[in-house]
Amino acid sequence: MRFMILVKADKNSEAGVLPDEKLLAEMGKFNEELLKAGVMLAGEGLHASAKGARVRFSGGKKTVIDGPFTEAKELVAGFWIWQVKSKQEAIDWLKRAPFQETEVEIRQIFEAEDFGPALTPELREQEERHRAEAERLAKGGKR
Amino acid sequence: MRFMMLMIPKGYEKAEPHALPSAELIAEMMRYNEALSNAGVLLSLDGLHPPSKATRLTFQSKKPTVVDGPFAETKEAVGGYWLIQVKSKEEAVEWARRCPAQNGDILELRQVQELSDFPPELLPT
Numbered sequence: 297m298r299f300m301i302l303v304k305a306d307k308n309s310e311a312g313v314l315p316d317e318k319l320l321a322e323m324g325k326f327n328e329e330l331l332k333a334g335v336m337l338a339g340e341g342l343h344a345s346a347k348g349a350r351v352r353f354s355g356g357k358k359t360v361i362d363g364p365f366t367e368a369k370e371l372v373a374g375f376w377i378w379q380v381k382s383k384q385e386a387i388d389w390l391k392r393a394p395f396q397e398t399e400v401e402i403r404q405i406f407e408a409e410d411f412g413p414a415l416t417p418e419l420r421e422q423e424e425r426h427r428a429e430a431e432r433l434a435k436g437g438k439r
Numbered sequence: 440m441r442f443m444m445l446m447i448p449k450g451y452e453k454a455e456p457h458a459l460p461s462a463e464l465i466a467e468m469m470r471y472n473e474a475l476s477n478a479g480v481l482l483s484l485d486g487l488h489p490p491s492k493a494t495r496l497t498f499q500s501k502k503p504t505v506v507d508g509p510f511a512e513t514k515e516a517v518g519g520y521w522l523i524q525v526k527s528k529e530e531a532v533e534w535a536r537r538c539p540a541q542n543g544d545i546l547e548l549r550q551v552q553e554l555s556d557f558p559p560e561l562l563p564t
Contacts, residue, residue: 317560368515383494401495402496403490419465423469433481434483
């Protein structure tokens with residue numbers, strides 16, 4: 297099963313402060329262990345919300361709001377996608393992460409079979425096609 | 440540049456553990472995904488189970504505490520994401536506006552860090 301590990305923002309990440317060399321090195325080591333164990337499928341850091349935007353859908357209207365989102369209590373600063381056998385395995389891995397003062401959330405990712413009959417064979421085939429095409433592009437394939 | 444488009448569905452922070460989107464919404468989202476895919480914009484996408492099935496680890500002086508969901512104090516929760524490759528933030532906003540989102544939903548666009556965003560002296564050789 298796959299899990300998304302959401303690392304929450306803090307004052308530093310929201311201020312655009314980059315991690316120092318020590319933390320980058322520790323994180324690099326941790327990522328290497330995850331990769332070697334075949335656990336890590338993806339991992340990215342996000343720029344501060346000041347560089348982002350929100351689109352709010354309300355009553356048929358779409359309102360665009362530029363960041364920062366100071367009112368949001370739980371902004372995301374980065375994420376991993378892990379392939380593990382259980383949520384407990386994800387918890388055990390995460391306990392080893394070199395964080396100091398951070399909140400991290402483990403969320404299970406939907407797989408096609410989780411949707412039951414709502415995902416018809418046609419939709420499922422379409423979904424698989426999107427994934428294959430996305431994977432090709434993500435690996436640097438041409439549009 | 441890459442953007443993460445985070446879907447924050449209205450009320451998802453309170454969703455039951457086995458809540459699923461309706462068949463109509465799934466079909467509409469598939470059409471949107473198809474448009475992203477055909478435009479060569481889509482790099483990856485996933486949907487997330489509700490926070491009531493989640494677990495949080497809070498790190499403080501390196502000893503993490505583990506708490507299972509749901510999380511009463513949470514005001515909004517991510518329900519899924521698209522990772523897209525676009526030329527500008529404006530293009531990302533245009534794609535977000537086209538999403539068949541429901542009344543009260545929020546799409547948050549966040550630029551993804553690239554290696555070139557880090558000073559070279561910080562990167563491992």
